[in-house]
Amino acid sequence: MKCEIEQIGGSLVVKLGGEIDQHCAEEIRGDIDRELDIKKSSSLIIDLGDVEFMDSSGLGLIMGRYKKMAGRGGTIMLARPKPNVDRLLEMSGIKKLIGRNKTKE
Amino acid sequence: MRNYMKLEIPSKSVNEAFARAAVGAFAAQTDLDINELADIKTSVSEAVTNSIIHGYRDAEGVVYIECEIKAGKNCVVSVTVRDEGTGIANVERAMEPLFTTAPDEERSGMGFTVMQSFMDTLDVVSEKGKGTTVKMSKYIHSREGGGEII
Ligand SMILES: Nc1ncnc2c1ncn2[C@@H]1O[C@H](COP(=O)(O)OP(=O)(O)O)[C@@H](O)[C@H]1O
Ligand SMILES: [Mg+2]
Numbered sequence: 001m002k003c004e005i006e007q008i009g010g011s012l013v014v015k016l017g018g019e020i021d022q023h024c025a026e027e028i029r030g031d032i033d034r035e036l037d038i039k040k041s042s043s044l045i046i047d048l049g050d051v052e053f054m055d056s057s058g059l060g061l062i063m064g065r066y067k068k069m070a071g072r073g074g075t076i077m078l079a080r081p082k083p084n085v086d087r088l089l090e091m092s093g094i095k096k097l098i099g100r101n102k103t104k105e
Numbered sequence: 106m107r108n109y110m111k112l113e114i115p116s117k118s119v120n121e122a123f124a125r126a127a128v129g130a131f132a133a134q135t136d137l138d139i140n141e142l143a144d145i146k147t148s149v150s151e152a153v154t155n156s157i158i159h160g161y162r163d164a165e166g167v168v169y170i171e172c173e174i175k176a177g178k179n180c181v182v183s184v185t186v187r188d189e190g191t192g193i194a195n196v197e198r199a200m201e202p203l204f205t206t207a208p209d210e211e212r213s214g215m216g217f218t219v220m221q222s223f224m225d226t227l228d229v230v231s232e233k234g235k236g237t238t239v240k241m242s243k244y245i246h247s248r249e250g251g252g253e254i255i
């Protein structure tokens with residue numbers, strides 16, 4: 001699992017990689033939430049480009065961050081999911097909920 | 106031809122990655138494509154994770170995983186994940202999309218829905234206090250020229 005976090009302008013950009021499951025979801029959640037609270041970011045961009053595997057624990061992680069951002073009037077964006085991850089996002093209806101960018105500016 | 110494997114792991118979350126990789130590697134002897142492989146691995150991850158975090162919530166236990174392959178024209182990969190944990194009081198309700206008994210842990214409630222949509226059959230047998238058995242299978246559609254080395 002990889003989780004690199006960088007604040008760019010008002011956005012917190014989180015680059016995830018490797019395999020996202022229940023075993024590592026809590027650590028990722030902690031890392032992201034800590035930075036969000038420090039940086040007070042108005043938008044969260046989750047770059048899924050290097051994620052090779054994700055199960056519904058990843059959906060829980062994304063839904064949780066969506067609620068957190070929505071609660072403070074911010075936005076969340078998902079970028080570059082690989083086909084297998086994209087099918088999971090599609091199936092869950094999460095994409096309709098939050099909208100998505102295929103390419104990150 | 107029929108082939109099978111059995112696997113036993115303690116309910117440690119670090120074993121989730123191993124379990125899905127092991128089943129994936131075993132299933133790879135069929136003619137399956139990368140999407141079918143991803144579907145099986147994701148579904149195994151869901152079932153094993155459920156046994157670990159819901160089934161054996163309070164104590165460590167053993168998760169039993171079996172994978173069976175029926176090769177040939179009507180190729181099927183079946184996976185059974187079983188635990189002797191808490192069991193599910195109402196299976197029908199548990200299988201509804203978004204239903205979870207652990208929302209504070211940010212569970213999405215989508216595990217059974219994932220298994221249902223990524224596999225071709227899903228069968229859940231559970232008894233409160235006794236444990237849960239999840240049996241699922243996927244039909245592998247053989248492709249033109251599949252299995253040939255060119
Ligand atoms: N092996 C199991 N043992 C006990 N309860 C389970 C098991 N699998 C699933 N459940 C119950 O079914 C619910 C729904 O499971 P699932 O769809 O995977 O969602 P989630 O895991 O996100 O809660 C769980 O919240 C739990 O209450
Ligand atoms: Mg689950």
